[in-house]
Amino acid sequence: MNQLIEQGHLPITDKEEELRQGMDTHVNKASKLVEALWQIPSQLGLPITLDINSAVLLKSDINTKLKVQPGIFREDRNNQNVKNVDCEVKSDQAIALQLVGKMSVDCHVVKSGVALNAMMNTAFPVSGKMSIDLVKKEHKVTFESPEKERELFVMRSKPVV
Numbered sequence: 001m002n003q004l005i006e007q008g009h010l011p012i013t014d015k016e017e018e019l020r021q022g023m024d025t026h027v028n029k030a031s032k033l034v035e036a037l038w039q040i041p042s043q044l045g046l047p048i049t050l051d052i053n054s055a056v057l058l059k060s061d062i063n064t065k066l067k068v069q070p071g072i073f074r075e076d077r078n079n080q081n082v083k084n085v086d087c088e089v090k091s092d093q094a095i096a097l098q099l100v101g102k103m104s105v106d107c108h109v110v111k112s113g114v115a116l117n118a119m120m121n122t123a124f125p126v127s128g129k130m131s132i133d134l135v136k137k138e139h140k141v142t143f144e145s146p147e148k149e150r151e152l153f154v155m156r157s158k159p160v161v
Contacts, residue, residue, distance in 0.1 A: 019066040022088075027060040034099075042105075049113075051102040062091040085132040094123040118157040 034054040039047040069084040097120045104113025127144040 016068075019064075022063050022065040025060075025062045025064070027058070029058040031056050031058075033097075046105050046107050049102070049104050049106060051104075052100070054097070054099045056098075057094075057096040059094040060091065062089065064089050081134070083133070083135050085130075085134070087130045088128075090125075090127045092123070092125045094121070096121050114159065116157060116159050118155070120156075121154045 032053070032055050034052055036050075036052045038050040040050070042048055065086075065088040067084075067086040068082055070080050070082070099118045100115065101118075102113060102115040104111055104115075125146055129140075129142045129144075131140045133139070
């Protein structure tokens with residue numbers, strides 16, 4: 001965008017070369033899903049407090065390569081039709097979810113209760129290649145799976161008294 005603003009034009013051939021070499025996209029996102037607090041009156045006059053908090057973390061790394069022959073943009077092709085498209089995608093996704101639930105009674109001198117801290121993790125790599133030959137009207141799609149055994153989903157919980 002800076003090049004577009006400073007020079008007044010955007011060289012298309014540079015973008016095509018970036019796609020051929022590979023473009024990386026990294027996304028890290030954190031979000032609070034639930035934050036809730038309830039107080040329930042009891043017969044003793046001491047309120048029972050219920051507290052629930054939950055957060056999720058997302059990490060995504062994607063590398064994409066794209067090659068179009070003779071070229072992506074019409075200006076580079078000299079009015080030739082596209083003959084071949086090759087695309088390669090490598091990605092690694094990870095998600096973590098934490099849920100904390102607490103139930104307590106507070107009498108301003110002593111606080112007592114129980115809590116549960118649950119954590120779930122998952123990670124999954126996805127890679128693939130796609131090749132389209134528009135002249136022969138053929139296509140080939142390949143997905144690559146991990147070569148070693150992995151734990152795709154892990155869940156832990158820890159009660160606290």
